[in-house]
Amino acid sequence: MSKKVLVFTPHPDDETLGAGGFLLKKKQEGYQIIWLILTNMKKEFGWTPEQVDKRNQEIDEVSKLYPFDKVYNLELEPTGLDKYSLSELLTPINKIIKTEEPEIILLPSDNDPHSDHKIAYQVGISVSKKFRNPFIKQILEMEILSETNFGVFDSIQPNLFVDISDFFEKKVEILSKFNGEIGEHPFPRSLESIRALAILRGSQSNCKYAEAFRVIKSYE
Known part of the structure; x- marks a missing residue:
């Protein structure tokens, strides 16, 4: 059975900003890659039909370019995850975790200033308890340009x-x-x-381009 990586995405593009290269690399190594999108543009949230169609087209095109093996879209309100109860968030995500059994989980940083990112991190940590999900081997915090770099600590302090x-x-x-x-x-x-950050992280790790992560938990 293929190993799996699951990336928590508060908004479409966070997965590529924070871990696009990592996901492509894991895909080449034989992993299945799974995209969990928490929010999406919808008419009921105030977006026009044209904006909604454009965003859904973007998601479809991006999912094919990787390509992702599975895409889940909860279609919750952008910049509005704090409007949902914890159970409304945990129940569907718990089900996805149990169904997919990912070995690696990618999360936004808890230090990101965007409330959706913070909530995604907290929910991700809640559903990834090792004693309930022994298949999880590693939990990584992503560096998402324009969010992580504008947080209180200005970085994820990568390791x-x-x-x-x-x-x-x-x-x-x-x-x-x-x-x-x-x-x-x-x-x-x-x-x-985007290129400058990849060059900087590459210079810190003796390669041309790199992505940086903080290992939250690792069981290997």
Whole structure:
């Protein structure tokens, strides 16, 4: 049975900003990669039909580019996860964890200033207890440009660097699909900033491009 990686995504694009190269690398290594999207644009949340259609098209295109083996979309309200009770969040996510049995879980940082990111982290930690889910081997905190770097501590204080030199250009290609989220430099989510961060993390780990993570828990 294939090993699995599950990435918690408060919003579509967080998975690629924080771990696009890592996911592509794991896919090449034979892992199944699973995308859990917590929020989505919907007309009932105030977005236009055109915006909703565009976002759903982006999700579809990105899911095929990796390609993800499974995509779950809870379609909760963006910038509104604090409106839901803990049980409303935990129940469906617990079911997904039990169904998929991921070996590696990727979470946004608890230090991110965005409330959706903080809640996603807290829920991710809650559903990944080792004594309930012995299949989990590693929990990693992602560095999500424009969020993690604007937090209280300005970084995740990484202790794991992953060489993504062979996958960086593919990561950029995938990010370009979220053209509404990518802006011109010095906008934080600019292609220049994305490349600069990958170069910085690469220089810290003796490779061309790298992604940085904080190991929250590891059982190996």
